Amino acid sequence: MPITTCIFDAYGTLFDVSAAAREAAAEPGRAAFATRWPQIARDWRLKQLQYTWLRAITGDHCDFWQVTQDGLDWALEAAGLGDDAELRERLLQLYWELSAYPEVPAMLGALKDQGLNTGILSNGAPDMLAGAVDSAGIGALLDDVLSVESVSIFKPARLVYDLVGARFGCSPEQVMFVSSNGWDAAAAAAYGFRAVWANRAEEPVDRLPAVPDRIVADLRPLPVLVKEL
Structure with a gap:
């Protein structure tokens, strides 16, 4: 058929789901992020997916924007950048423009x-x-x-x-x-x-x-x- x-x-x-982190890393004033962005991008994506699977199993559904934010928060904290609110907002903004x-x-x-x-x-x-x-x-x-x-x-x-x-x-x-x-x-x-x-x-x-x-x-x-x- x-x-x-x-x-x-x-x-x-x-x-390209790595584009947000890659573009942010190239911006002026982001030296700390620029050395960590590949790992942060990988962790962000992995946690984003893991949270969808877990929510599907448990029935605790939310929209993908919530798990995208949750995954980023985990990735930034793991990299020691969890307190950088401006970086977080910039990465989320760029995710809408992948x-x-x-x-x-x-x-x-x-x-x-x-x-x-x-x-x-x-x-x-x-x-x-x-x-x-x-x-x-x-x-x-x-x-x-x-x-x-x-x-x-x-x-x-x-x-x-x-x-x-x-x-x-x-x-x-x-x-x-x-x-x-x-x-x-x-x-x-x-x-x-x-x-x-x-x-x-x-x-x-x-x-x-x-x-x-x-x-x-x-x-x-x-x-x-x-x-x-």
Whole structure:
């Protein structure tokens, strides 16, 4: 069955989650942060994800903006910068303006030229996603932006993946789902999507019940790959 719909995770897949910390580190007067920003960015992202998983398990849902703030607070405190309120506010501001990876616009344009539906399925809150899409200038290349807030639970709950079929009227096997998170790609494969893992960090495959259908280093191969899945 041919693929009709291409769905992307947002953070880390289309948008560079390290961009906020990297850009802040380059600003004048941030010498202390500049020496620590890579580790802070990694801790921020890890805690952000861990808090989504824990909240999904316990049923204590909040929106992604809250876990983004909570993850940053943990990362800054771990680095000894927890008292720098101005730095915290600057990093949060920059998170609303994350850069898209450079190949994203051309890749989405090529998929649209093939007549495919394109969309985002993300843990992000709707206003966060709107800010990122607008900042990256890719809104015209997306048919929809779907947020977990409509079901009040984070990935990898199956209710989240159900949103794609409900919106686009397609079966799981008609969907190419792309994520930079190995666990997300694995869950999507288990759900029945044709799952592609954008393994930018060259990490090992997660030991989970399902594995992605394909692994790519970035998003450039997708307009060709979608014809092969």
